[in-house]
Amino acid sequence: MAQDQKQSAIIEAAIKRFAHFGVSKTTMTEIATDLSLSKASLYYYFPDKLSLYAAVFQTITEAGAAEHEQELANEGNPFKAIAYFLERRTEFIIKYHNILEYLRTFSPSNIPAELQPVFAQLKKRELQRLTSIIEKGVKAGLFRIKDSKKTAELFFDFLEGFRTSFLLNTPNFFPDKKQFQVILKKELEFAVIFFNGLTIEKE
Structure with missing residues (x-):
């Protein structure tokens, strides 16, 4: 998956999580898990x-x-x-x-x-x-x-x-x-x- 596509996929996964559970109750680990990404990969695109x-x-x-x-x-x-x-x-x-x-x-x-x-x-x-x-x-x-x-x-x-x-x-x-x-x-x-x-x- 190209870098831009991966970044877009992370944003879309975050939108779904945030919209359903709220931002405060969502962790970066959960978003990484949804996409089968390592936390290191997620933090490469978004440091926090x-x-x-x-x-x-x-x-x-x-x-x-x-x-x-x-x-x-x-x-x-x-x-x-x-x-x-x-x-x-x-x-x-x-x-x-x-x-x-x-x-x-x-x-x-x-x-x-x-x-x-x-x-x-x-x-x-x-x-x-x-x-x-x-x-x-x-x-x-x-x-x-x-x-x-x-x-x-x-x-x-x-x-x-x-x-x-x-x-x-x-x-x-x-x-x-x-x-x-x-x-x-x-x-x-x-x-x-x-x-x-x-x-x-x-x-």
């Missing part, structure tokens, strides 16, 4: 669980983005596109809840170096999606906006701020699946208010 987790996190976020990219691009109605974006975002979190829950190990101020570029790329991708949706509304004559990118950043920051506020009022750092549905409902309500405020009134 955190580096493997970073690769898993990057893989699932990239796959999640690609899965609905075309449908989002084809949606011409910006209001429906925003709702679609938020709904798919929540579906992704619920689908990989056992994997993403591990993030509660860290706070925003102490994110490990291994995860920082993954978070940076994720934020960049989401801002690009939001900017594209807003630009559709501008081109269609629906929104009165001078700077689509800055508006996307503002909307994104409000979403992040809302989630932070929600988390401060919950006993767990990482919400459970039902709580994410509550968050989604409020995000959708906020999106309607936010973008209605930018809509050009038709005479």
